Structure formats: structure tokens, C-alpha cells
Amino acid sequence: MSEKIIDVRNVSKWYGSFRVLTDVNLTVEKGERIVICGPSGSGKSTLIRCFNRLEAHQEGDIVVNGIPLHDKMRNVAEVRKNVGMVFQHFNLFPHMTVLMNCMVGPMWIKGVSQAEARKTALQFLERVRIPEQADKFPVQLSGGQQQRVAIARSLCMQPAVMLFDEPTSALDPEMVSEVLDTMTSLARDGMTMVCVTHEMAFARAVADRVIFMNAGQIVEQGKPDDFFSNPQHERTKLFLSQILKH
């Protein structure tokens, strides 16, 4: 009955001769919330960037929403329509207002009318609780607000899955919680999410599964309770002790 949104089988990837991903296997089911953590350079960002082919993998298969990702551009475009992505540095379009940032996706890809795109955009800006900023330019907003706009922009495309690539790492401490709150409420509404993050409290509260990566491999995965209280692997124990020390 469960529907696979992302199916990753035996995926490997090299940068030149350096192997970034080694034989990764992972399935994400509809409605599942997954948190990927791990030391820097472990390939976690690279992995989720493979899910919408911002990076190309060299071996193995990735199937997203039933569409196999390979070199055919048509498939890639189709997958990207169904996958929303939120970046560490927001990457809002600085030459457009917040509202336009949210409208252009539906308008230029789905051919939605301007009025309808506007309605959807305002609805999702309401959702991330910043409708009053709609007519400002991104530079006029705080980091946390910009990241929430970026989330709204992705949601406007009504994706089947949302990918978060360290969404809070570039934010001031005070602004982290407003973004995490938004993500938590998304999770409550049943959005399928894959988050690369170091926010362990968020992982504990929201995730269905926590995945730990090291040196391009999935070392350990499990339900958050088991994962945090009873890590099996030495590397996981070391990582958790480092990150939870303070």
C-alpha cells in the first residue's frame, strides 16, 4: 500500500577519482520524514542533490515519483517539477519581489494564469506566516524570513517531496527556530521530506527515520529514539557525542 517516492539503488558517484557516494541504498515512502546527518564531507548534501539531478550519479538507479532519473533531459525536467528543494543560502531570485519569486514557477512551468499563481503564492506565504512581506525584495528580509519564502516558493509547485539542504546552517541562532517551526508544521501536514540538517532536536521531534552517513556510505539508520539512545556504530557514537556535547 505504501508508495515509494524516492527509490535509490546501489548508487555510486565520483568526483574525478574521488568516490563521494559508495553503494547507497535508500527508499523514501510517501509521507515519510527523513533526516540525514553526518560529518561534513560525508556526502549527505551530494546524495540529496542527486535526487533532483543537480548532481549526476555514475552508477546505480534513482527513481523519483515513478520516474527513473537518467540522462534523458525530459525525465529530469519531469522529476524537478515534483521535487521541491530548499538551499542553505536560500537562493531566492533577488531581482524579483517575494510574491514574484513564488509565482514564477507555476506560471512559467505549469502555465497557470497570473491571477491564479498570485492566489497560490499568497496562500503559501500565509502558510509560512509572512504574507505582509509579499511586495518586498528578498534583500529587505531577514535570513529566517528569506528561508521561509524559499520554502513557500518550493511549495507553490506542489511537489511530491521536499528536499532540505542544511536549511538552517546559514541562519542566526534566533532565526533557526522560525524556520524549524515552519518545517515542523509542514511535516505535521504529511509532506514527504528529506532533510540534511544538524538540528538534532528537530530530528528527534519530527523524523520517522534518521540516517547517518560517513565517507559516502549510509552507516546506520533507525527510528530517532533508537538512533539517539542506542547508536550501534562507533562512528555514529563519536558523531553524536560531538554534536550533543554542548
Added chain:
Amino acid sequence: MLYPDTVESEVLVHKPWFVGVMFAAIFALFLAFDLSGTLLGELMRPVIGEPLESGIYGRFAIAFVIAALFCLNVVLIGFASLRVQITIVWLELLLLFLAFFKTFNLSLPFMAEKLPFLVTQGLFTTIYVSAISIVIASAIAILGAVAKLSTNGFAYAIASFYTSFFRGLPLLMQVYLIYLGLPQLGFVIDAVPAGILALSLCYGAYMTEIFRSGIQSIDRGQWEASRSIGFGFGITMRKIILPQALPVIIPPTGNQFISMLKDSSLVSVIGVWELMFLARTLGQKSFQHMEMLISAAMLYWVVSICLELIQSRIERHYARSKIR
């Protein structure tokens, strides 16, 4: 604007030492020239008596008055607001220029008589040739920039060969090569199209580099965000990358436009009746070269100023999204 220092300091032209140095420099400069025979000497007659017989005293007095007037002028302008300062200094420099041209004893009636023809034929052709070339050059530049940034070997090789060749040859030679060289291949080409072709190809090569650097200045994240939403290459380029690259591209492109306007005078060598060509031929008949050259110079300048104004307007338009 440079980064404005938040520490208030006294205006430079109000500092006594600066005014003193300025006064001394101007005074010394004019002491070196004997101006008693000019209009200035005539104006000073009540003070120095017969100008031509005033000798060293006359020189001294004239230099003193000039230096004093100059310093007073500068100090007074120092009190005005920025806008007023800019306007006054512009006008004063312009007046000095006019005074300089006045010493040529130009025949104004001659200039007035020839000016309409100079504008309707010469300036019209200049603008017509430059405008078409600018449009073609911009189109070439976008294509060239995309080709130079692509991973396609053919596109890169063709584009880099093109920019290397047309940036490497003098424009004058390109004009000759196209006008005299193409007929060798069987394409007989008129002077005006040949000129437009040469200008477009040459400026297209320079602008290719400007566009390339502009596109490269945009953060990779913008590409990633755009592609991850699902936009294709075309939309990403036209709607996301180029609009952001334009503020970087526009100042040097404005330079190119202005420089193209003046370089269009090079096509006069193949007999296009543009401004420079007409100025020379009209002046030659009656040996009134200076009149025509100065008229043409002024016309070039006026059109350049128009281009500058357009450029600053566009720059202001694109500054919108940067205001905090």
C-alpha cells in the same frame, strides 16, 4: 558612490592651507604669462593704467586678480549642495571651453549654414549605422557569451576564435577587409552594409567578453535554484540570470555604445557619408576645416551625453532590488 565616511570633516576647499596653496599656484601660473595685451588688461586699465606700458606691475596685478577670483569662486562653490556644485562646475568648465573655441575666430554664419546638412545627412547616417550595429552586436554578444561558457567544443572554439580575431585586428583594417575582401568571394557589398557588418562584428567580440563576465558573476546558487524549480536553460538564462547580470553588464556596455558611436567615423574611409566624412569634405571646399570639425565634435558629444543619460537611467532602474 564611494563608501561614505561617517566622520564629518571640514570641506577641503575651506581649509586655509588648501586655499593658500591654490592661490599661490594660480598666481605663479599667470605671472608666467603676459596677459596685459588681452581683454583682461583692458578691464584692469583703471588700476594699472595703460595696459601695454604697465610692465611687471601690470602682470602682477592681473595674476593677483585672477587668482583671487578663482579662489573666491572655489570657496563659494564649496558652500553649495552637491547637486548645485556639480551643475556650477559643469557650466564653468563649459564656459571655459567656449572661450577656448572663441579664440579660433570661427565663422558662425558658415557653421549655421552647413549645420542642417551636417545633421540630416551626417549625424543621421552616424546614428543609423551605430544603432543597427549596436543591436546586431548585442545579439552576437549573447550568443558568443553562451557559446564561450558552454561545454560544447565546437561552440567554444568558434566563439573564442571569433573574439580573438576581431579583438586582435584594428577596426580600420576590418572595415577594409570586409569592404574590399568580400567582393573577392563574389559578394559585392555596399559601403553602408559593409560598415555596419564591420562595426557589429568588432563590437560583438568585445561585448561577448562583457556578457560572459556578467553571466559568470552570478552565483551558482541562482542556476541551481532555477533548475531545481524545473526551469529549462532558456528561461533560466532569460528570466533569472540575464536580468541579474545586466547591472554588471550595463556600465561597460554603455562604454561600448559611446565608443561605437565615435568609431563609426572609421567607416568614412570607404565613403559612407557619415558625420566625420561630411565634416571633412564640407570644410575642405572653403578651407574652413576648424568650423566643421568643431561642429562635428559638438554633435558627437551631444549624442554621447544622451547615451550617458540613458545609461544612468537604466542603472537606476536596476538598482531597485538592491535598496534595503
